[in-house]
Amino acid sequence: MTEHPMTISLCMIVKNEEQTLARCLDSVADLMNEIIMVDTGSTDQTKTIASRYTDRLYMFEWKDDFAAARNESFDKATCSYIMWLDADDVLLEPDRERLRALKQRLSMDIDAVVMPLHLAEREQGELLFTSRRIRLVKRERQYRWKGRLHEDLVIPQGQILHSDVAVTHRRMQDHTLRNQRILARWISESGKLEGRLLYLHANECFDRKEYAEAAEAF
16 A cells, blocks of 8 residues: 655745745645745735735734744644745755655654755855754644744754755845834843843844944854
């Protein structure tokens, strides 16, 4: 008896992503069994573009909290596994084939899959910076997101697979002002600047070229 390949829900949160969303979905939509799109307040053509790929489009009131929006998208998924992407991510052709192969060999003893994230390239395509992120999780484990900004999946335990399926990030927007606003609100509510908040504040200072403040924060 031949086992059926595992099904995958693609879960995304989007806002004003008309420049990049189709590029992202064109690179991955045919490999997904369903696409969950949570829109946090687009005023451009994002929702129109999304509707060409899925009828699972949901509105979610933006609360300056990325984890809340991502958890909302995960809650809508129905497949055996959940994959998440940002609108300015893309799977290049070799990684599409690797993902196709991965889907065939996924089994329910795998709880989460870590994939490389290619963050910066030279014009010739040479990689400058790469990291790794948990990108695919078993839905029934009900993993949750934590963190209003630069959010992370909380994976307390489970069987982790390290995959060679790379996601390439090609950012087209500058999110500095948005990040500053979220951080300022978070700091004012917590009443202190320490731990993860302090680290994120230091990174934002560095991105704004406020190097003295960044150095002190680091």
